Amino acid sequence: MVTLQLKQLSVPLGQRIILTDVNWSKFEDILQELGEKRATRVAYYHSQLEIRMPLPEHEFDKEIIGDMVKILLEELEVDRECYGSTTFKRQDMAAGIEPDNCFYIQNHRLMIGKRRLDLTVDPPPDLAIEVDVTSKTQLSAYAALGVPELWQFYQGTLKINVLQAGNYVESSLSPTFENFPMIEGVSQFVQMSLTQGSSAALRAFRKWIRERIER
Template identity: 65%
Template structure:
């Protein structure tokens, strides 16, 4: 058997590496070995570990859509706690995932002031966002950890997944923002940012939200 250290692996931007039959203790050791200051993101579900290296396009959309959510929350005067790409994991469920962005909104008061998350006592994030392809491993991890709402943005289109009876169902509306046409807004203003730039797109989005409310 050949044993390789993870630092010997070179994963190109936009690519993923799948490792099978990984125990929970091995997953924990890999998290430690890779450290917190890394570009790669991990997802773990029932013995399968996925390591993804985001592309520049992925990072641009991640930041932009995260900023859009913050702007909408601000305009609606909804409080939140943003936990970015925090590692959410729970040993008893054999699952772990690192969202592109995530927010505590309904449960923001429970997470106020916290700098660490322990899912044995803390709730999962109310809203998580994934850019590009959301893999089977990631989706299973989100379902297992019971994240109520997951946005998946791919090919210039937003898909809203809502947890129902433990499984995700595609929804035309966001339970977090039921009064807004979120799918249309996100798609429109991401496209606007490509032609006019990030800041003008966010200003236009703010104006549109103010009109809608």
């Protein structure tokens, strides 16, 4: 048997590697070896581990979409706790995931001041965001952990997934922001950011939100 160390593996930008037959103990060891300050993201479900390296444009998209969510919540005067790319995992579910961004909204009060999470006690994020294609491993991990709403952004288009009976169902509206056409809005202002810059796009997004609140 050939044994490789993680430092011997190089994941090209925009690519992922898949490791099979990874038990929970090995998964924990890999997380520890990778450390917290890294560019890679991981997804784990039932002994399959994915390690992916986002493209630079991936990072831009996930930041501006996260900023849009923050602006919308501010304008609605809804409190939230943002946990970014925190590692969420449950051994009893054999699942682990690192979102591109995530928010506690309905459950924000439970998370105030928490810096260490235990999903056997703490709820999963209310809303998670993933940029680029979400693999079966990622979707399975999100579903197992019970994340109620998952946004996927791919090639300029937002897809909203809602957890129903343990599986994700595509929705035309966000249950969190049901009075706003988020698929249209996110796509429109991400596209604007490519020509006018992110600051101008976010200001226009805020104006777009206020106009709909005032109706």
